[in-house]
Amino acid sequence: MDEPYRESPVATLGPNKKHCFACAAVLDIRAELCPRCGIRQPVLPGMPASTALTVPGPRSLARTSRNKTTAGVFALLLGGLGIHKFYLGQTAAGILYLLFCWTFIPALIAFVEGILYLTMSDETFAERYPG
Numbered sequence: 001m002d003e004p005y006r007e008s009p010v011a012t013l014g015p016n017k018k019h020c021f022a023c024a025a026v027l028d029i030r031a032e033l034c035p036r037c038g039i040r041q042p043v044l045p046g047m048p049a050s051t052a053l054t055v056p057g058p059r060s061l062a063r064t065s066r067n068k069t070t071a072g073v074f075a076l077l078l079g080g081l082g083i084h085k086f087y088l089g090q091t092a093a094g095i096l097y098l099l100f101c102w103t104f105i106p107a108l109i110a111f112v113e114g115i116l117y118l119t120m121s122d123e124t125f126a127e128r129y130p131g
């Protein structure tokens with residue numbers, strides 16, 4: 001049960017050296033690949049190399065880059081020109097609103113849409129208008 005271990009080679013390492021985790025060859029502490037066995041070295045916290053790669057980007061936090069209040073205000077104030085549609089990435093609809101803005105029908109629809117944007121929950125808004 002109690003197997004005798006060899007003396008750890010870690011004690012002989014210089015401050016800027018580390019051991020390959022696969023073959024235990026001595027590497028520079030910043031080495032990403034072991035030149036002996038070719039195994040990529042794991043990035044440990046506190047290591048100077050590649051630590052930025054482990055930081056999660058903002059993409060994992062926000063479900064939508066669009067703000068429903070902004071969309072609602074656009075719809076209420078500039079809805080007749082389809083500005084809120086362009087804001088939400090619905091360019092084709094925005095162009096339709098622009099083409100028919102002289103009929104004031106887009107303005108009426110946009111007014112209703114603006115109320116909807118402002119009253120719907122953040123979750124519903126993010127679901128309908130992801131990105």
Ligand SMILES: [Zn+2]
Pocket residue numbers: 020021022023024025034035036037038039
């Ligand atoms: Zn190695």
